[in-house]
Each structure stands twice: as structure tokens, then as C-alpha cells.
Amino acid sequence: MLELSQSTDLVRVLHVARVRSIGMAETDVVIVGAGLSGLSAARALRDAGRTVTVLEARDRVGGRTMGGQLAGAPIELGGTWLGAGHTQMYALVDRLGLETFPTWNDAGRLLLDLGGRRVPLASHKGATPKLNPIALADLAQGLARFGRLARSVDPAQPWAHPEAEYLDGQTYESWVRRNLKTRIGRSYFRVLAEAVYSADGADMSLLHTLFYTASNGDLETLISVDEGAQRDRVVGGSILIAERLAEGLDVRLDSPVARIAQDDAGVVVTTRAGAEFGAARVIVTVPPTLAGRIDYQPILPAWRDQLTQRVPAGTVVKCFAAYPEPFWRAAGWNGQAISDRGPVKVTFDVSPPGLGTPDAGSAADVGILLGFVEGGAARRWQRWPETERRRAVLDCFTRYFGPQAARPTDYLEQDWSAEEFTRGCYGAHFAPGVWTGYGDVLRAPIGRLYWAGAEYAVQWNGYMEGAVRSGRRTADEILEVLS
Amino acid sequence: MLELSQSTDLVRVLHVARVRSIGMAETDVVIVGAGLSGLSAARALRDAGRTVTVLEARDRVGGRTMGGQLAGAPIELGGTWLGAGHTQMYALVDRLGLETFPTWNDAGRLLLDLGGRRVPLASHKGATPKLNPIALADLAQGLARFGRLARSVDPAQPWAHPEAEYLDGQTYESWVRRNLKTRIGRSYFRVLAEAVYSADGADMSLLHTLFYTASNGDLETLISVDEGAQRDRVVGGSILIAERLAEGLDVRLDSPVARIAQDDAGVVVTTRAGAEFGAARVIVTVPPTLAGRIDYQPILPAWRDQLTQRVPAGTVVKCFAAYPEPFWRAAGWNGQAISDRGPVKVTFDVSPPGLGTPDAGSAADVGILLGFVEGGAARRWQRWPETERRRAVLDCFTRYFGPQAARPTDYLEQDWSAEEFTRGCYGAHFAPGVWTGYGDVLRAPIGRLYWAGAEYAVQWNGYMEGAVRSGRRTADEILEVLS
Incomplete structure (x- = not known):
């Protein structure tokens, strides 16, 4: 101390x-x-x-968990999911007399919308998308390489890595440009950064993204539903x-x-x-x-004040649209999309439980899509008038899941950077130089x-x-x- | 607006x-x-x-100009120099009835201490150091390349550069690693970043360093005394x-x-x-x-608050040592050193005027060396006990200018990041992603x-x-x- x-x-x-x-x-x-x-x-x-x-x-x-209502159903305006390995949260939920239910992931495919092409991906962890073989090989080697690098970082002390100065001296974006050769490979890695950190690849130190990946198991856990970080929700809402x-x-x-x-x-x-x-x-x-x-x-002390100057919060807006039913399920989609166009680049089905799932719970007759607007896309989108913002979001939903998405019964946005007592979500990201410059005193009383x-x-x-x-x-x- | x-x-x-x-x-x-x-x-x-x-x-x-005294002579604890092109400052100084005098630069050489070798460099702008030909060629092509890139950036709107996303997606350090091939070339560029921005090359967006260079004429102006940014001082102190x-x-x-x-x-x-x-x-x-x-x-608004989260102040400590006379001048040094070892990597002769200069002004019988401790070196140095900090600084002065530097009559440190109402100097630097993400609203009321x-x-x-x-x-x- x-x-x-x-x-x-x-x-x-x-x-x-x-x-x-x-x-x-x-x-x-x-x-x-x-x-x-x-x-x-x-x-x-x-x-x-x-x-x-x-x-x-x-x-x-x-704090950054917050309850809301849409079309009569409870929704999470902030932190939502319990994931594989979140042992203390599951125990806590249990002790508090709450119940969880699985994120909708069954009987449908995830939509990859990269480089102008729509590619379905089976819902289970480890499934292979039907991309062209070159893009697929590029993506595979990139994921393997990033994974190896992440495993070499000790999340308790990323600054102690033998190559810390080198890894912290560059952005995640620089790494992507150097290590991914195809447009689709790069697109995927960039969307991944936005989805996981609510920041652009340019905003973050490579070392930070490696630390964060190591802290959360591995890359696949971070982005997955089944056995991943988005596995379960709390009945009634995480609030x-x-x-x-x-x-x-x-x-x-x-x-x-x-x-x-x-x-x-x-x-x-x-x-x-x-x-x-x-x-x-x-x-x-x-x-x-x-x-x-x-x-x-x-x-x-100088080092502490300067640290707080260097760990900005990410930029994320959660956009919700409610429909009479989760129509995308019948069309074979699980409500999850990953796109490089935006402004909504990642979506989830956050309908209440009891609709076509084996789980009990409140059975509101409603389907709800959640779209994330993040990083640079959010910075631009934030400044648009309300009607344009809404239209842009619904255009994305429509592109991903069909024309029914254009006419929701209810719609809601939650911009966390506009919240006086949060000023950005999900959390802080470290720009290059910060982990090596200040990381060792991050937790110092x-x-x-x-x-x-x-x-x-x-x-x-x-x-x-x-x-x-x-x-x-x-x-x-x-x-x-x-x- | x-x-x-x-x-x-x-x-x-x-x-x-x-x-x-x-x-x-x-x-x-x-x-x-x-x-x-x-x-x-x-x-x-x-x-x-x-x-x-x-x-x-x-x-x-x-504010960030501040007066001080050392061995009876006025010193600048903060902003010090008027440089070539600073037309409004020269006019202002004149209107306020103040006078300037040239920074000591005559009859002595600048010391380059790079890669373990001490190399003298003639004081005039454009002089060529006696480095080995390979390092010299590397340095020359690096400076030319960086200069060309800087000239392509409009300082009024760096985000509008056709390659803005690319230039803002990487650190200055990444650029140095890619474009400088010799150890001395890289060392020089890194010290240059510290000296000019009081931040490490890893901390800054490449686009930011290009913007800053374009805003201040060119790289050579930034680092020079004669016809450079450190040309003149104010008699009695800039305060x-x-x-x-x-x-x-x-x-x-x-x-x-x-x-x-x-x-x-x-x-x-x-x-x-x-x-x-x-x-x-x-x-x-x-x-x-x-x-x-x-x-x-x-x-x-969200974009404004997030901007202020992303423009940290640099890290710089000014360390002054006073001696009965500016002994380095007699030994043929102009008091300026550029070193890649540190903690002091840049020094200046900030003796009061009237000592061997043709200029009038207070003629205190004293020589004063100023050493800058900056960026990562400052972050480490700040946490040492006072006696160790002082010894480390005087060790640098001694290494550069000889054993007489070890025994000053007076010594003073000014750590700007420890100042409650400044929290870092010289100014803010932009990490990657910030100019393109927020630059267009930087000056918006x-x-x-x-x-x-x-x-x-x-x-x-x-x-x-x-x-x-x-x-x-x-x-x-x-x-x-x-x-």
C-alpha cells in the first residue's frame, strides 16, 4: 500500500x-x-x-445496471448478462432469491453482415461461418494469433509482460492492420472491438485488449452466448x-x-x-x-490524478424496439447480428422469458430487439435529431431481420455517455501507454x-x-x- | 456554433x-x-x-507561466520561451514595456547523448551531427518523411485529412518503429516526442504529432533555439x-x-x-x-464530456540547478543536451542575461541549468524520495557537462502534474482516435x-x-x- x-x-x-x-x-x-x-x-x-x-x-x-420497461416487459437499460465463469454473480443471484433464464439462442442462426455480404452462422459456440475460404483462413489465423497473445498476458499485472512496452505502444487497430489481410477479416476484428469494448480499435492499446481478453477467459467467451459472456439474464431484470x-x-x-x-x-x-x-x-x-x-x-498524488485523466469511458447507446412477437425466430434467426455497417452493428433478442423457451417467468406477449450503437458510430449518431436516430436504428434492424422490423410498437434509447453520473459505458478503456505508465498503481489505496x-x-x-x-x-x- | x-x-x-x-x-x-x-x-x-x-x-x-527565484536570479517555473513566428507575443511583450533576450546558444555545441555515444552538434539550425553514416541517413530520411507528412495536415482541421482515420489509428511510436531502422534514429525520435510533447511516443496519436508539428511551423522550428521555438526569453521572467x-x-x-x-x-x-x-x-x-x-x-452534451475524458495533460518536471558560473560555456558546451538515457533527457542554459551575452538586463553572477524530466521517465521519477530525485538529476547534469555539475549552490524542482490547478504540462495530448472522434467539436461553444x-x-x-x-x-x- x-x-x-x-x-x-x-x-x-x-x-x-x-x-x-x-x-x-x-x-x-x-x-x-x-x-x-x-x-x-x-x-x-x-x-x-x-x-x-x-x-x-x-x-x-x-449504477450501470438500470431497469426499464418496454411494451410492458422489463428490460435492462444497462448491464444485462451473466456469463460462463461468473460464479459469484450466479451465487449472489441465487442467494437473493432471483432466477436466471438463458439468452435466446435456439433454433436460429446468427447473421454476419460483413463486406456487403449476409452470411448465416449456426448458433453454437465454435461454429464456422460460410465465408469464402481465404477470408475464413485469414479470420482463423487472426483469432488464433490474438488468442495466443492474450494468453501470454497476466490480467493481474499486464505491465509485467516481457513485451509490455511494445504491446502497449500500439493500438489494437495497428495490430489488426498488420495481422489481418482480408477486408472481411479486418471488419470482423473491428466490429468485435466495438462490441466488446464500446470503443474503436484506434482508441485502445493492444495490451489493453489482450488484458481484457485474458481477464474474461478468452475471445470466444467474450462474444458468445452459450457458454459465453452473454449466457443468462435475470428474470425481472438485472436491476x-x-x-x-x-x-x-x-x-x-x-x-x-x-x-x-x-x-x-x-x-x-x-x-x-x-x-x-x-x-x-x-x-x-x-x-x-x-x-x-x-x-x-x-x-x-500526481500519478493518481494523471491516471484518472487517461481512462475514458466507452461510448455506447442501447436501442430497443418492441414488436407483437419475436418474428425473426420464425424466419430462422436468433436475433443476433454482427455487421460492419451500422450504426447498429450488434443486436440481441432480449424478449422476456416464456416465449418459446422452456423457461418460466413473465410471459409478456412481446418480442424485443436490442441494438448497440458503439464507439465512433455512436459519436456521430448522438448528434443527429431524434427522428433520424430512430430511423437509422430501425433501418439496421430491417436490413438484418426483414421489413417487419420497421414498425415497432415501442422504441427506446439509452445513451450512457449522456448520463451525468456515468458518462460512458460499458467501462473504461486504456489508450496506449497507460497500462505501462500507470497500471501498477491502478488499485493502490x-x-x-x-x-x-x-x-x-x-x-x-x-x-x-x-x-x-x-x-x-x-x-x-x-x-x-x-x- | x-x-x-x-x-x-x-x-x-x-x-x-x-x-x-x-x-x-x-x-x-x-x-x-x-x-x-x-x-x-x-x-x-x-x-x-x-x-x-x-x-x-x-x-x-x-496559469502555466510562473515566476521563481534561484540563487537570486529570476527563473521561469513554467512557460519560458518566445520563438520564431510568435508574432503576437513579441508585440504583446513590447506593448507591456518588457524586453526579451536571446536564449544562450553561442560559442558552444549541443550535446547529443544517444545509444551510449556522446556526439557534439554545432549550435546553428540545420547543423549535422557527427553520427555514423547509417544512423545519419536513417535520421535524415525519417525527419524528411515525418516533415512531408506533417505538411499534409491542416492544423485547423486535422480530422479532414484524407488519411485521417489511418493516421489517427496508430501511435507515434508505431510510426517510429516502422519508419526508423537504426537504434539511434529511433532514440532520437523518441526523445524528440518527450521534449516536444512531455509525453511518450506511445501516448500519442500519430495524427496528433503531425497536427502539432504543422501548428508550430515544422519539426526543426519546434526543437531549435535560433529561429526556433526556444529563441528568446523575457527579461525578469515570462510571468x-x-x-x-x-x-x-x-x-x-x-x-x-x-x-x-x-x-x-x-x-x-x-x-x-x-x-x-x-x-x-x-x-x-x-x-x-x-x-x-x-x-x-x-x-x-455527451460528445463534449467524452472529449474532456480523452485529452490528458502531459507529464513534465522542470529541475533547476544553480552554479557560481555557467562553467559549461567555457568547456565549449551551450548547455543544451539531448539524451536517450534520462531521467533528464533535455537540458537548457537558463542563466540570467548579461553573462557573456551582448544583452543587458539583470547581471546576477550565476549559471543555471534547466533539466526536463518528462513522460514515462517523470512518472517513475515522481515516486522516488526527494534525495534520490535530486541525485538522479544532478547525475545527468554531471554526465552531460562534467563533475562541476554535481555541486550546485541551489536546486529546485517544479512538478506540474502535482499542481492542483494544472495537473500536467506543457499541454494536452490526443491519444489515437480522439482527433477523428471529437476534433471537429473541440472549439464549439x-x-x-x-x-x-x-x-x-x-x-x-x-x-x-x-x-x-x-x-x-x-x-x-x-x-x-x-x-
Whole structure:
């Protein structure tokens, strides 16, 4: 652990003293952010007998998970899927009395729309698309090569790779250009980057994409449904996890944090409205780019502040369209498309359970398509008028699944970069030079100040599973030092 | 100009109304930041008959220019040089009754310390170092090739380059690896990146380095003294420019801005201490990464907030050592070194004028060496204890200029990334994908909110000259719309 810098004379000691003198109730730990990471940390601390207050900027819990309704069915406006290997999430869902159901994947093919050609792909993991042999060979060698490289990176310390400087000195896009020779091969790898990171290949360090792949098992897991990262959903919506986790915890909504002051005696966290909360430790669970906007006293060390300047959030909009029925299923499609045209380049069937699946659950009579607009496509699309945005999305759905897609009964967009208290999803990506320049201090506490969130997870980074693991890990670190 | 988004209903209209009802004095324009850009804008607006209030977070004006003293001589802790082509700065200095003197460059050679070899280089622009012919040829073709590429970029709109996506999809480091074949050639290009951008080649988009080069004339200008960007200094220190600019302006020191709220009627700027300032327009002149930390009402559009997440400040520490005399001059060195070892990789003679120069001015009997610790070298060096940091710097000075450098009479470090209200120098660099993703809205006002600063300059971006030009340009834009 890095020691608090010598500049504690900068702390507003008087400030801390004043809070104490007015007899404010103190807790062991204040947690900033009531997302899955903050709530998991709070539960772990409380279960160990500690007192915890969670300060949440929004009027709801859940952070980057968020519930919504479309055509009477619950939908996930944010984090959605539980995937293979997400062991803590499955156990948590079970413990909270919730149920999961499989993402629709049966009896239909995935649509590849690359280089102007529509190619169906069988739904099972490892299926081979009917591309021309040269493109297929190119794609296969690219996937194998990237996979080998990813396996050489330790997700706990990507900066320690023997070739770290080289891998972190280039973009993912540079790697794609060098290692993929066909237009379809390159297109596929680019769409893959957008789908997995909600950023363009140009935005990211090659080392970051390797780290992320290693953190999440392998490339095929990341992009797959069956036995992949998009395997299951929660009946009623993933927001139920945060809502149930929050039950019985001291969560203060509408409490955006403006300042965190610490000294040898403790921490005082002050909200924008001026409410003050004293504690022995504080965990900041908001994404790094937002953590950098808090006024810290003493100020953050140079390396920490510069780190928060260098880990932007991705750009993603979720677009939902509801139909009287999931008509694409009858036509032999599973509702999944991967396209290099856009603006929607990736789609999923997120109809509620009970429609043609063996699973029970709410059986709303509705089919719902989810389209992701991501990275550069989202940056352009965001600036269009509402009617153009909607038309562009429905044009994509129509191109993929037929003319019925043009007339939804209901339509909804969720732009996460426009959310004041998120400012981008799914998570942070690291530009070249950042992992090698700052990675070794990413998780380092600063005095009484700790960090948690999906961005800090070693395993399942970027997923709900990673958020929960990071929250619990940080709670454990604090339990070790609390007297 | 982009229109204020429809979400003005989010504005705290009541807030604005309350300020007006208590009869607070209003100004035409509030300027956030009393650096060269903010002060230049303020002067231009006042000279056109407008009322202006400047809010400055620090207890001093000058921003990234800052005065200091070493061994009784004035030194520049921040921005230092006026260079060839900096026409507005020379005119400004003259109008303010200040004088310049040439950077020490005579009667001595520059030291190249690359690949373990020490090579002297004559001081004049265009001189050829005595490297082995293969390295020399490699370096020459690399410089020519980079120069040609830079000339193809329009600094007013780098995103419009026909190959913009390709150039912005890779790092400067990738370009160096592909285009330089010798170790010395690569070393030189890497040191050059650190010296010019205070960032590593891996941190930056190739397109950004081309833009920056085009914005500042050419590569040779950027790195040169005579007829280059480091040509002259201001007698008494460059801080005198800001101090004189501020005379007679309404500048409020110790006033860090916490919130900027705007609606159809006007803008209210609120300091951390709660003081409120009403205006018709506001110019934010703090670096982009700090501008993103202000609480805006309505919140910034998605594209603007994501832009501020993606333009981090560089990493640079200025280290000064004072000696009874500039002993290196007698040994035939001009005090300039370029080395690939570090932590100090670039040095300058910043002795006060009047010592062996034909120029008058304060004739302190002292020699001062300035060493830059930058980019990745700075990130590591920052975390060392004070005595180790100092020893490492003096070891470099000794390696370059001999054992006399080991025993300075005075020593000083200025770490700009540790400054709460700067958080990095010289300026922002753009990682891959940022110019093409967000460049076209970099200078776009948002309703009543405008941007200025060295980062926003088309010409002489990153220099004092660029800061002044950007400030004036933004003032002109506002004068056009103010009724």
C-alpha cells in the first residue's frame, strides 16, 4: 500500500475537527456509489460487523445496471448478462432469491453482415461461418494469433509482460492492420472491438485488449452466448440484484459527492449539498473518469490524478424496439447480428422469458430487439435529431431481420455517455501507454482512500461479475486494516 | 456554433433568478482562469468596451507561466520561451514595456547523448551531427518523411485529412518503429516526442504529432533555439507578461470555480466558496482535463464530456540547478543536451542575461541549468524520495557537462502534474482516435459557454503564443454575438 503523502498539512484538519465537534454519527466506512461494486463492498463490510454508509448521486441504486420497461416487459437499460465463469454473480443471484433464464439462442442462426455480404452462422459456440475460404483462413489465423497473445498476458499485472512496452505502444487497430489481410477479416476484428469494448480499435492499446481478453477467459467467451459472456439474464431484470442488495443498508440517494478530505484521524466525505459523513475509510466505486472530478484534500498524488485523466469511458447507446412477437425466430434467426455497417452493428433478442423457451417467468406477449450503437458510430449518431436516430436504428434492424422490423410498437434509447453520473459505458478503456505508465498503481489505496468497480477487477473486468469481485476484494483489504 | 441542447429545462432557472433578484453586479463575460489565454481574452473584451470578471483558482495570475527565484536570479517555473513566428507575443511583450533576450546558444555545441555515444552538434539550425553514416541517413530520411507528412495536415482541421482515420489509428511510436531502422534514429525520435510533447511516443496519436508539428511551423522550428521555438526569453521572467496584463482587470484570486449554470437568460458561475457571478457569456480557459471537473448545468452534451475524458495533460518536471558560473560555456558546451538515457533527457542554459551575452538586463553572477524530466521517465521519477530525485538529476547534469555539475549552490524542482490547478504540462495530448472522434467539436461553444487556451489554438498550439491567440479569437467570437 502506498503511504499517504507528506502533504497532510494540506488537509483541512479544522474541517475534520468541526465535523467531530458537532457530534456527527460516524461509520467505519463510507462508500461512494451504490452500483454493484459499492453495494457488494457494503454487504461484505456489514456482514463482518462494520458500519457502512453508501452515498449515491442518483435517485436510484444500481449504477450501470438500470431497469426499464418496454411494451410492458422489463428490460435492462444497462448491464444485462451473466456469463460462463461468473460464479459469484450466479451465487449472489441465487442467494437473493432471483432466477436466471438463458439468452435466446435456439433454433436460429446468427447473421454476419460483413463486406456487403449476409452470411448465416449456426448458433453454437465454435461454429464456422460460410465465408469464402481465404477470408475464413485469414479470420482463423487472426483469432488464433490474438488468442495466443492474450494468453501470454497476466490480467493481474499486464505491465509485467516481457513485451509490455511494445504491446502497449500500439493500438489494437495497428495490430489488426498488420495481422489481418482480408477486408472481411479486418471488419470482423473491428466490429468485435466495438462490441466488446464500446470503443474503436484506434482508441485502445493492444495490451489493453489482450488484458481484457485474458481477464474474461478468452475471445470466444467474450462474444458468445452459450457458454459465453452473454449466457443468462435475470428474470425481472438485472436491476433486482442491486435493489435487493441495498435492502437494509444505509444508502443515501441524491447525494453526489463533492469532496473527500482525509487526515491522520479520519475521512470526511461532503456531498454537493453540503452534508458531511465521517468515517475511518472511504471506497470510491464510481468509474475512474468520474472519480477524478471529486475534490480531494489533500489532493491526489500526481500519478493518481494523471491516471484518472487517461481512462475514458466507452461510448455506447442501447436501442430497443418492441414488436407483437419475436418474428425473426420464425424466419430462422436468433436475433443476433454482427455487421460492419451500422450504426447498429450488434443486436440481441432480449424478449422476456416464456416465449418459446422452456423457461418460466413473465410471459409478456412481446418480442424485443436490442441494438448497440458503439464507439465512433455512436459519436456521430448522438448528434443527429431524434427522428433520424430512430430511423437509422430501425433501418439496421430491417436490413438484418426483414421489413417487419420497421414498425415497432415501442422504441427506446439509452445513451450512457449522456448520463451525468456515468458518462460512458460499458467501462473504461486504456489508450496506449497507460497500462505501462500507470497500471501498477491502478488499485493502490491512498491513505484512507480505496478504489473499487468493474474497472479494477482482475477477473471478469468490465462485467457485473468483476464489479462484485472488486467490491468484495476491497472490503477485505479494509477489514484487514480496520482495528 | 452548436445550439444549446433542448434540455434547458434542466437548468436551475431558480438559481439564476435568485442571483438576479439579489441585485448582484453582472458583467458581460466571466472568464475562468487568469492564464495568458484568459487574460488576453479579458483585455480584448475590455478594450471593446465590455465588462469582464476573471476568476482564478490560485493566489496568483499566470496559469502555466510562473515566476521563481534561484540563487537570486529570476527563473521561469513554467512557460519560458518566445520563438520564431510568435508574432503576437513579441508585440504583446513590447506593448507591456518588457524586453526579451536571446536564449544562450553561442560559442558552444549541443550535446547529443544517444545509444551510449556522446556526439557534439554545432549550435546553428540545420547543423549535422557527427553520427555514423547509417544512423545519419536513417535520421535524415525519417525527419524528411515525418516533415512531408506533417505538411499534409491542416492544423485547423486535422480530422479532414484524407488519411485521417489511418493516421489517427496508430501511435507515434508505431510510426517510429516502422519508419526508423537504426537504434539511434529511433532514440532520437523518441526523445524528440518527450521534449516536444512531455509525453511518450506511445501516448500519442500519430495524427496528433503531425497536427502539432504543422501548428508550430515544422519539426526543426519546434526543437531549435535560433529561429526556433526556444529563441528568446523575457527579461525578469515570462510571468511579468501575465502580471502586467492583469493590471486594471477585475481578477478574483483564490476563486476556484465549482459550477457553471446557464439558461436562456444568462450564466451564473459559482466558486467552491459559494460566491456567484452572473454574466451573458463565460469562457473556460482551464486545460480540457480540468474543465471536465466543473459541474455544468445543464450537463455538457455527451460528445463534449467524452472529449474532456480523452485529452490528458502531459507529464513534465522542470529541475533547476544553480552554479557560481555557467562553467559549461567555457568547456565549449551551450548547455543544451539531448539524451536517450534520462531521467533528464533535455537540458537548457537558463542563466540570467548579461553573462557573456551582448544583452543587458539583470547581471546576477550565476549559471543555471534547466533539466526536463518528462513522460514515462517523470512518472517513475515522481515516486522516488526527494534525495534520490535530486541525485538522479544532478547525475545527468554531471554526465552531460562534467563533475562541476554535481555541486550546485541551489536546486529546485517544479512538478506540474502535482499542481492542483494544472495537473500536467506543457499541454494536452490526443491519444489515437480522439482527433477523428471529437476534433471537429473541440472549439464549439455550448450555448453561452466558450473555450480557450493553448490547447485550442490552431497556430502555435501548446505555446504562450497559442494561448494568447486562442484567447483573443474567442473574445472576438463573443464580441460578434454580444448585443
